[in-house]
Amino acid sequence: MEKIKSYIETMGWPRIIIALFLLSMYVIAPFVGLNLGTSLSDTLIRFGMNAVLVLSLMPMIYSGTGLNFGLPLGVEAGLIGAVISVEMGLTGVLGFWGAIIMAVPFAFIFGWGYSQILNRVKGGEMMIATYVGFSSVAIMCIMWLILPFKSQDMIWAYGGSGLRTTISIENYWQGALNKIFPMADKIPFGEIIFFGFLAFLMWGFFKTKSGLAMKAVGANPKFALATGVNIDKVRTKSVIMSTMLAAIGIIVYQQSFGFIQLYLAPFYMAFPAIAAILIGGASVNKATVINVMVGTFLFQGILTMTPSVINNLVKTDMSETLRIIISNGMILYALTRKGGKKNGK
């Protein structure tokens, strides 16, 4: 009995409720006319789409810089890389990697600038990150209009200037990761392996000297200071890492989705990712790869399952509303927990 109790405490009631909720969705599915296999496969596909974005939150959480509400900044860097890749006419795997290679330098610069701001506002990072994220989306909106792209697949037809809101990459690098694997439309092996690769790199990083220093800065800044660690430098590194991973994450997302979405699309992207990692068990200053995987799966599972099931059950489409309630409810729960030695606004 004691063991079960302590297990529940570590898991936390909300997580258990969500897991049970998702399980019940899978159970109900066949009874309302949904194919269980399709449902599972849908969930897996969405997992593949989003996992890297959720993974990108880890470095900043470890270094104590908080939940990265400024994720849109990294996404914008990824979008730049993506449109350059299409502009250059790159296709297939080359297109995919081309986008990443183009995006990384932008992500580095953006991340560096972002970190300079965050280092000056220790304790209030999350608020400011949110608005830096929003501002960056707005500025990039202007950029999409005035940057001199020429590709016919991207600019407005009928002689408009500026890029379209949604750009199809069906003919470029959609599905590039999964193509070489069987069951590409059922189980996204390519994306899962790619995620696994990045997760492995992340795990490896935290076994190096810098990774250890980063963990210390987040866990106990006084300890880190007393060990001669340069706290600002470590935080900067973590912010750059998170931004770069976010850039890569959106490119993975796009190659799965098949579209590049510009303008206001990245606006609210931080929130589902943050909700996912929190559902997976992370907190404001502690996150593991397991949190990322479990959280992404549960979150995307609910997002795919709930609308389908409830739609068929109640004959109503409540998906959007339920998604808002669940994802924000999770974040709210995490923010109101005690713990987290640093107070963040």
Added chain:
Amino acid sequence: MSELLLKIENLSKSFGENQVLKDINISINKGEIIGLVGENGAGKSTLMKTIFGMPVIRETGGYGGSIKFEGKEIDFKSPFDALEAGIGMVHQEFSLIPGFEATENIVLNRESTKNSFLEILFGERIKKLDSLEMEARAGIAVGHLGVKMDPKTIIKEMPVAHKQFTEIAREIERENTKLLVLDEPTAVLTESEAEILLQTMKRLANEGISIVFITHRLNEIMKISDKVVVLRDGILIKEVETKKTSAHEITEWMIGRSFSESEIIKKVTENKEILLKLDKLWVDMPGETVKKLDLKIYKGEILGIGGMAGQGKLGIANGIMGLYTTGGKLTFKGKNLELNKPKLPLENGVFLVSEDRKGVGLLLDGTIEDNIAYPAIQIKNEFVKRYMGGLIEWVDKKDVEKNALKYIKKLEIRCISSKQTAGELSGGNQQKVCMAKAFTMRPELLMVSEPTRGIDVGAKKLVLETLREYNEKYGTTIIITSSELEELRGISDRIAIITEGKVAGILPPEADIIKFGELMVGIGGTDGKN
């Protein structure tokens, strides 16, 4: 005239197995000023917490004996009850709202209000403040103190002394304050300001308010108190009329104890080479400020640093390591060592085992072996395998484990394995992990602050012995800062006593214990130019 206000009978208090107060008996009459003195850990603050009804006392099993206030047994469930009954306390840290005027602080939560019909609908707090009356009340309170101060001044723009007076004004403004406890009120005042405060206290006492005056400045006690109460190790050593005793006698009572079993090994230091020189060092460590201190540390010696709590001894090592804003000059091995850069002393072979074991010394969620290896990894790149031309610095877990096992054996660290979380260990074993961390760095100068605080006797012995071993075998220079004088006397070659942020004097360990006491309370001693 001598009406009994507070009578404490057979008061005792234990925290777990540790008995902090034993059978205390004190009587305080109306209008009396009692000077309360004692070393660190003598029981002063616990005594005050008990009288004041602090929740921590109840939560840890309450107290034995009785406390009668105005003839009635007290049963305070919180400080508010004590305030209600007429006991006020002015702590060392100011409890003032910085953006408010003195007036607003003086009447905080007891403001005068004008009646309003809205009260019926929305409750008491909707009433408008009566600023004129509040100002009048504040004026009276300040007037009582005999101090010239404009109650309209905003706290953050006030000089420190005025803040102190505002605090006291707040306590006496309460209608029925009968007993006032002042905890080190003159600590932040200049001599002239302290003088004004002492006069104020005398005036209040003459009006019938009893005062308990906690301080280490014996000259002040001699000046204004009626009675002196000396605590030592939780026992009431003496309750005596001030006019019948002297500062010297009080010091004796405060410090005097029989010699413990620890032998004092005198080492012959022939090598008088200076390893570290502190010039006009100042350190902004809240609660342990160091003010323009001069000190020389010789190579190969064990220097003990002692002194009463809050007098600055803990600030020295922290300042050297750059953990708090520091100024002045630091010369290490003949070369100037830049201040406020924690990496530099670490890189140059200086290491500090902090007094804040859990806050600064350990990553509570980390493993024992990781904790031990940390600084060595970050500063000296030890336990690290470099790949790809230094791009990847992989931590060699095997090496880290080996190192940890070495110290687990040597220091007898009781744990399940080297991978156990540091937070799960007992205090003594946590301290051993911190020591292991220090030894792994093989520093030239090792500083340990409060090394045996809160650890069991066996661990204590081991820690001190290991320090001595490193000093004798490897010639490591050691600075040991401790509140326990006996500990310092048992291991140091010289002992410096820090009072009011400066070196009050340096004594050999076998010096008469009274002399140490005198330095601690600010009698005698030079400005420590040794």
Added chain:
Amino acid sequence: MENKGKKILINNIVPIVILIMIVMAIPISGLSRGYLVQEMVSRLSRNSFLVLSLIIPVVAGMGLNFGIVLGAMAGQLGLIFITDWRIAGMEGIGLAILISLPIAILLGILGGYILNKAKGREMITSIIMGFFINGVYQLVVLYGMGNIIPMTNKKIILSRGYGIRNAIDLKNIRQVLDKSIVLKVGQFTVPFLTILIVGALCLFIVWFRKTKLGQDMRAIGQDMEIAKSAGIAVERTRILSIVISTVLASIGQIIFLQNIGTMNTYNSHEQIGMFSIAAILIGGATATKASIPNALGGIILFHLMFVISPRAGKELVGSAQIGEFFRVFISYGVIALALVLHQWRREQENKSERKKIMDMQLSGGEK
């Protein structure tokens, strides 16, 4: 003298920078002074109540209350009901306020309770709280109304039979407050009653600060621990500040919507939090200090920018779209800038405080 000037500059850097930008942009935009003044008058009258509702939580140390969105939702629920019951004119406004009052109070208590559990993170928590309650609002309005909650007016229900339409025409109460007493000042029309109501709120805020409750909030806003040890009921008072703010926001949203005349059921309240906070920040407020001039001045500056940027963008770059995006960028950028400056300034203040104390200790403590 020079130092004082510098201090004023630094303290008000945000409004000054924005003012400069606006002054440069007005001639470019080609908008007439008259037009701008009239716009500002009507925008002031319809937005002030909402922005002013932000002040009290700041005083109580709760930071910028993005949770006024909750109050806006309460106000909208009131308007939905009176539209459903076809109640017009002043009675409509009055009834809407009456209905939304208990909802706003409840939401305020909930909001205050949640924020108490997130001490130190109030602002980001209130943003998420706004999103969350928005979801619940959707649940009620989009699925519950016409369903579990009986509605009579078919005109505002979606074609599927339940759920409120995306846009509701508030013709029953349109401009009821604004048009009731109108003042003509030169060429300008001033909605006098509305302005009076705003004025009343200003007086209320001034008066409130001088009550015991206001004083308690001021104390808590500066130092929660000291307030607590003085016996002030910190938790309750904090919740009260949010309740007051939420109630004021619900009334403010009703005033806002009666001016606009149409309610975007699912969107009107969303931007309100953002715009109101951007306005008060542009007016020079910070997360710990907000005053009536900040609110009113900020509204003028923010809305001038709002109106001018698209036009200026069009004239300058040939694209109103760019002007639009630029306006969005400035709105958010200003909030980020104000927050960063504020935090940075606080650190500087703390540092210089400590230095002052240290200096005094070093020199004065000589015996």
